[in-house]
Amino acid sequence: MSVFAFGSMERVSSDNPLPPTPTESLDMDWDKLRIFHAVADVGSLTHAGDVLHLSQSAVSRQIRALEESLNTTLFHRHARGLILTEQGELLFDATSAMARRLDTAEARIRDSEEEVFGELRVTTTIGFGSLWLAPRLSKLYEKFPELNIDLMLDERVLDLPMREADVAIRMKEPSQADLIRRRLMTVHMRLYATPEYLAKRGTPESLEDLKDHRLIYLNTQATQVSAGASLVRELLTYDVTSRLTVNNYFGVLQAMRSNLGIGVLPDYVVEDLKDIQRVLPDVESNEIPVFLAYPEELRQSRRIAAFRDFVTEEIIEQRKRLKAEALQKD
Numbered sequence: 001m002s003v004f005a006f007g008s009m010e011r012v013s014s015d016n017p018l019p020p021t022p023t024e025s026l027d028m029d030w031d032k033l034r035i036f037h038a039v040a041d042v043g044s045l046t047h048a049g050d051v052l053h054l055s056q057s058a059v060s061r062q063i064r065a066l067e068e069s070l071n072t073t074l075f076h077r078h079a080r081g082l083i084l085t086e087q088g089e090l091l092f093d094a095t096s097a098m099a100r101r102l103d104t105a106e107a108r109i110r111d112s113e114e115e116v117f118g119e120l121r122v123t124t125t126i127g128f129g130s131l132w133l134a135p136r137l138s139k140l141y142e143k144f145p146e147l148n149i150d151l152m153l154d155e156r157v158l159d160l161p162m163r164e165a166d167v168a169i170r171m172k173e174p175s176q177a178d179l180i181r182r183r184l185m186t187v188h189m190r191l192y193a194t195p196e197y198l199a200k201r202g203t204p205e206s207l208e209d210l211k212d213h214r215l216i217y218l219n220t221q222a223t224q225v226s227a228g229a230s231l232v233r234e235l236l237t238y239d240v241t242s243r244l245t246v247n248n249y250f251g252v253l254q255a256m257r258s259n260l261g262i263g264v265l266p267d268y269v270v271e272d273l274k275d276i277q278r279v280l281p282d283v284e285s286n287e288i289p290v291f292l293a294y295p296e297e298l299r300q301s302r303r304i305a306a307f308r309d310f311v312t313e314e315i316i317e318q319r320k321r322l323k324a325e326a327l328q329k330d
Contacts, residue, residue, distance in 0.1 A: 032066040035059055036074065037095040040088065043081040100163040104297055116306045117146035123165035127249030128290075129153040131269045133169070133311075140310045147303060155223035155248075160295050167294040167304055169311070171225045174293040181293040182308065185315050187266045189228045189285035191235075192276050197259040204262070204280060207238045214242035214261030222247045231285040232264055271322060 038048040039059060049059045067074050074088035084092055124133060129151055137149060158164035161178050168174065174181055204210055217232045218224050236243075244260060246252045249269055256263030262279050266288070270276045292311060294304050 032062050032069075033091075033095050033098070035062045036066055036091065037099060039063060039075070039082065040084055040092040040095070043083070045082070103163060115146075116144040116302045118303060119148045119150055120167065120303045120307055121150040121152060121165045122167050122169070122307065123152040123154060123158045124169040125155055125171060126153045127266065127269065128169060128171070130250050131253065135272075136314050139314070140307070143310070144306055147306065149307075160293060163295070166298060166301075167292065167307060169290065169292050171288050171290055173289060173291050176293075178296045179293045180296055180299060181291050182312075184290045184292050184311065185268075187268055187288040187290055189231045189264055189288070190267055190281075191262055191279040191283055192256060192265055192270050193262045193279050194257060194259050194275060195277055197256075197261070198277060198279070200259070207235070207280065207283065210235060210262070211239040211241060213240075214244060215240045215264065216244045216246065216252050216255045216261045217264040218249060218252060219245040219247055225288050227285040227288050228264070228266070231283075235264070235283075271318065 035048065035052060035054070038051050039045060042048050042051065045059045045063070046056045048054075049056045052059065063074065070087070070091075072087045073085050074091060075082040076085055122129075122133075130153060134151065137151075140149070141147065152158065152165055157170065157174075158168065159176065160166075160168055160174070161176055169184070171187065173183075201213060202209075204213060215235060217235075218228060220229045220232055242261070244255055246255065249265055252263045252265055253269055255261070256265070257275070267284075270278075292308060294301075294308075298304050
């Protein structure tokens with residue numbers, strides 16, 4: 001059985017009743033650590049047993065044996081489940097780090113030179129993920145049917161070096177260390193409306209005309225790029241009295257397509273939509289760079305390479321199509 005040296009722990013003597021600290025030494029076998037990690041993760045002996053295909057009593061015995069070997073209590077037990085003690089939290093931090101390292105090792109081992117399969121955790125913003133990326137993923141699945149995407153849409157920047165995700169697409173250059181990054185494209189915030197809305201309410205000819213329209217935009221307090229917030233603040237200086245604020249771009253798009261007003265949206269949201277018209281074409285935000293990033297340790301991952309190449313090809317294809325459509329209009 002594999003044994004991991006977990007720090008440097010010693011048994012507690014009868015003269016010292018305090019539990020061991022993470023800087024002391026004890027060898028623990030991986031089976032007990034694996035079971036502890038599962039219990040800590042789900043907060044239940046029964047649910048952990050289901051995950052591990054073990055009986056509740058077997059899981060309980062292993063946790064009890066681990067606590068005895070450490071001479072400490074790892075869980076507070078109550079009717080609603082298990083809660084980690086302070087010593088339990090320290091051990092869970094360590095097993096979580098081990099699990100991330102094992103995930104990385106597994107990804108590198110399983111990725112061969114010719115095959116792309118397994119799980120790839122992708123994080124990006126709600127707007128980009130739901131409105132640009134998700135509709136295109138069918139092409140990636142067609143090419144790599146054994147690839148499984150875990151798409152995590154969140155305005156919060158996940159920690160790639162800590163393996164909260166494998167790859168990220170973000171609207172600014174990542175600042176985290178030990179990341180490989182590639183600039184994919186640039187985005188602008190612009191004004192859009194439906195032809196039906198403009199036919200009913202009129203098309204604004206200047207920023208001053210916005211006072212006669214309802215403006216739909218991402219709440220300036222929501223997490224977003226500064227260029228978008230700056231444009232909205234500028235627009236609001238023109239006495240816009242009717243407003244609708246939303247906390248994500250999908251909501252802004254849906255409200256705008258329901259003829260509620262003029263929406264402030266990233267250009268990538270509407271480039272594939274034929275029922276949307278740009279308003280005040282001279283008005284737009286500063287450039288917003290879009291970056292793809294992933295940890296240095298996944299440099300050789302075939303899954304990362306497949307996803308990176310897919311996104312790059314989709315952007316190139318979109319540029320070609322938009323250019324061709326512009327030439328046809330001219």
